[in-house]
Amino acid sequence: MRNRNKTETQPAKAGEAPTNVPDSKLHAHIGTRLRRLFDEVVEEPIPDKFRILLEDLERDELKKKSTS
Amino acid sequence: MSNEPTPVKQAMLRLIPNLRAFAVSLCGDIERADDLVQETLLKAWDHLDSFQEGTNLRAWMFTILRNTYFSECRRRRREVEDDGSKAADLAVHPGQEGHLDMQDFKRALSGLPPDQREALVLVGAAGFSYEEAAKISNCAVGTIKSRVNRARAKLTELLDVSASTDFGPDPATEAIVARAGGGGFRPS
Numbered sequence: 001m002r003n004r005n006k007t008e009t010q011p012a013k014a015g016e017a018p019t020n021v022p023d024s025k026l027h028a029h030i031g032t033r034l035r036r037l038f039d040e041v042v043e044e045p046i047p048d049k050f051r052i053l054l055e056d057l058e059r060d061e062l063k064k065k066s067t068s
Numbered sequence: 069m070s071n072e073p074t075p076v077k078q079a080m081l082r083l084i085p086n087l088r089a090f091a092v093s094l095c096g097d098i099e100r101a102d103d104l105v106q107e108t109l110l111k112a113w114d115h116l117d118s119f120q121e122g123t124n125l126r127a128w129m130f131t132i133l134r135n136t137y138f139s140e141c142r143r144r145r146r147e148v149e150d151d152g153s154k155a156a157d158l159a160v161h162p163g164q165e166g167h168l169d170m171q172d173f174k175r176a177l178s179g180l181p182p183d184q185r186e187a188l189v190l191v192g193a194a195g196f197s198y199e200e201a202a203k204i205s206n207c208a209v210g211t212i213k214s215r216v217n218r219a220r221a222k223l224t225e226l227l228d229v230s231a232s233t234d235f236g237p238d239p240a241t242e243a244i245v246a247r248a249g250g251g252g253f254r255p256s
Contacts, residue, residue, distance in 0.1 A: 026224045031192050033173045038193035041089035041098075050084050053106060054077050057113050 079125055087133055093189040094137045108133040131204045176226040180219050187215035
């Protein structure tokens with residue numbers, strides 16, 4: 001696997017649009033979009049099935065305690 | 069019987085959106101992600117006695133989730149190379165600024181190996197430190213750093229062509245991006 005750890009401006013390859021965008025800008029670009037993707041899901045309301053699941057688990061737990 | 073939420077249940081409930089986001093980034097499919105989250109909640113609940121009070125519940129549950137995901141992958145076999153290509157099926161609100169841009173990004177993300185994508189998401193989106201991410205992924209800190217670097221380099225390479233549309237629109241570039249992002253995959 002190629003080692004791409006060095007941060008350096010990527011040279012334009014044949015057939016591709018040349019870019020002189022420095023890596024730090026592209027990294028920020030990546031970070032912003034990554035967080036946006038992540039936050040899109042985080043901001044969704046919690047589906048009812050999960051609330052119900054936790055309530056069921058808790059109710060079973062309490063039942064176990066009261067009968068032990 | 070009281071429906072008063074216990075602290076643990078409340079804490080877990082609060083973590084669900086985060087867990088869902090992480091699960092989606094791993095498997096690229098909201099339905100499968102929710103199954104993963106469900107399994108994670110069950111396992112976490114069953115093993116609460118092994119959770120140390122005062123330590124990071126979020127990191128602990130993230131660990132359970134990713135372990136569940138990767139062991140499922142091994143079992144399923146067919147998704148060992150799960151590229152999360154369905155990630156772009158998730159609705160990015162149409163008409164919003166950068167709709168195509170996000171589709172390109174999702175496609176690029178789906179092109180990463182799962183361990184690199186996981187590392188990038190843990191550090192770059194979920195807000196964990198390298199040390200925390202290493203613990204969650206059960207590897208060395210150096211391994212996480214290497215995975216993150218490689219993920220960034222790979223994304224940079226994949227997005228290199230489309231990046232110029234951000235910094236200067238170019239129809240020819242868009243054509244290249246459209247071709248590169250194909251591969252039998254059609255975002256919604």
